[in-house]
Amino acid sequence: MEAEKSPELFYNDGITHFEEGNLEAAAECFSQAIELDGSVFDYHYNLGVAYINMEKYEEAIEAFAKAIPLKSNDADLYSNLGLAYTNTGDLQKAAKAYKKAVFINSGDDQNCNFAGIACCAIKCYKEAINYFKMALKMEPRSEVYNYNIAQAYYELGGYEQAEEYLINLAKYNKQNEAVYLLMGKIQLKQRDFDLAQDSFESVLKLNPENEEAKAELDKILERKALREKIRSGAQKEKQVTVEDIENDIRTTLTSAIKQVERKDYEAASASFEEILALIKKIPRAASQFRM
Numbered sequence: 001m002e003a004e005k006s007p008e009l010f011y012n013d014g015i016t017h018f019e020e021g022n023l024e025a026a027a028e029c030f031s032q033a034i035e036l037d038g039s040v041f042d043y044h045y046n047l048g049v050a051y052i053n054m055e056k057y058e059e060a061i062e063a064f065a066k067a068i069p070l071k072s073n074d075a076d077l078y079s080n081l082g083l084a085y086t087n088t089g090d091l092q093k094a095a096k097a098y099k100k101a102v103f104i105n106s107g108d109d110q111n112c113n114f115a116g117i118a119c120c121a122i123k124c125y126k127e128a129i130n131y132f133k134m135a136l137k138m139e140p141r142s143e144v145y146n147y148n149i150a151q152a153y154y155e156l157g158g159y160e161q162a163e164e165y166l167i168n169l170a171k172y173n174k175q176n177e178a179v180y181l182l183m184g185k186i187q188l189k190q191r192d193f194d195l196a197q198d199s200f201e202s203v204l205k206l207n208p209e210n211e212e213a214k215a216e217l218d219k220i221l222e223r224k225a226l227r228e229k230i231r232s233g234a235q236k237e238k239q240v241t242v243e244d245i246e247n248d249i250r251t252t253l254t255s256a257i258k259q260v261e262r263k264d265y266e267a268a269s270a271s272f273e274e275i276l277a278l279i280k281k282i283p284r285a286a287s288q289f290r291m
Contacts, residue, residue, distance in 0.1 A: 007036040011043055018050060026050045041070040045077055052084055060084040075105035082114060091121045102131065109138040113145055116152065125156040143173055150182060159186045177206040181213055192255050193220050194267050249278050 014029030030047035037043070048063035064081045071077070082097035095118035101111045116131035132149035139145060146169040153162035166183050169176065184199030197220045203213035227248075256271035 005032075007033040007040070007043070010036065011040075011046075014046065014050075018046070018053075023050050023054045027054065038066070039070065041067050041074070044070065045074070045080075048077075048084070049080060052080060055087070057084045057087045061088070073104050075101045075108060075111060077101075078104065079108075079111050079114060082118060086118065086121075091118065094118045095122055095124070099131075102134070106134065107138070109135040109142070109145070112138075113148065116148055120148075120152055120155065123155075125152045128152045129156070141172055143169055143176065146172075147176075147178060147182070154182060154186060159189055162186055175206060177203045177210060177213075180206070181210065184213070184216060188216065188220075190258070191251070192258055193223065194255060194271070195259070195262070195264065196220060198267075245278050249275055252278070 010029045010033035014026045014033065017023070017026035017029060027047060027050040030043055030050060033040070033043045034047065044063050044067035048060045048067065051057070051060035051063060061081065061084045064077055064084065067074075067077055078097045078101035082094045082101065085091070085094035085097055095115070098111065098115035098118045101108070102115045105111065112131045112135035116128040116135065119125070119128035119131060129149055129152045132145055132152060135145045136142065136149065146165045150162040150165035150169070153159070153165070163183065163186055166179050166186075169179050173179070180199045180202040184196045184203065187193075187196035187199060197217060200213045200217040200220070203210050204217070207213075231248075252271050252275050256268045256275065259265070259268035259271060
């Protein structure tokens with residue numbers, strides 16, 4: 001009579017099947033090991049991991065839940081639990097699981113990044129930024145972490161901080177279209193339309209099919225065309241007033257100052273030439289400005 005297999009043998013067979021990519025067989029072996037001995041953490045944990053790889057996220061959550069009482073201080077368990085919750089759409093629980101993983105092991109930069117992403121998903125951007133900073137402390141050159149923290153600052157309205165991380169990221173990779181796209185969106189928020197145009201054009205040089213960059217660039221060009229039409233007098237029904245000119249000077253001067261601060265002297269020169277052209281139209285419009 002053939003001897004009954006022990007839970008350890010079922011578990012070891014499950015590991016072999018998992019490494020060979022036979023996920024169904026692996027899950028079956030882990031389940032059989034649990035039937036014989038449900039007190040072993042690794043059996044439940046690896047069953048959950050197998051289910052994740054099979055995209056059976058509800059089953060994975062159930063397996064991890066049974067593993068927690070057996071070993072509640074395992075960071076990988078909570079990281080995988082966070083992944084399972086993310087894929088079921090339960091973002092609150094996903095964030096809670098990832099934060100628990102970081103609490104257990106704050107020295108894992110990937111878990112810090114996952115916690116930040118989860119916090120962004122529930123719009124807790126300040127908390128997300130703290131997690132991304134933890135990840136960057138360990139991997140300061142990571143393109144992913146620099147971009148993620150820039151995105152979080154952007155969502156929070158911290159446009160200058162976001163720019164700093166994007167500029168840092170561009171040092172490592174000048175071919176990342178996502179960097180220029182986010183930079184352009186920040187510049188739009190700052191009403192720096194010339195620089196935004198440059199950023200969106202940079203995106204399209206890298207990827208001519210980027211629809212978001214195309215749409216934003218079209219808006220900028222339409223706005224510029226309209227302003228030029230107004231200035232040239234094509235819209236004769238609109239009487240240009242001193243106040244109109246003052247507003248144009250103020251807007252253009254603000255852009256010029258920012259361009260100088262960024263050492264974009266060519267763009268700044270063009271902006272100052274535009275200001276001088278406006279002053280020539282109605283000189284007294286510039287009386288309140290100190291050039």
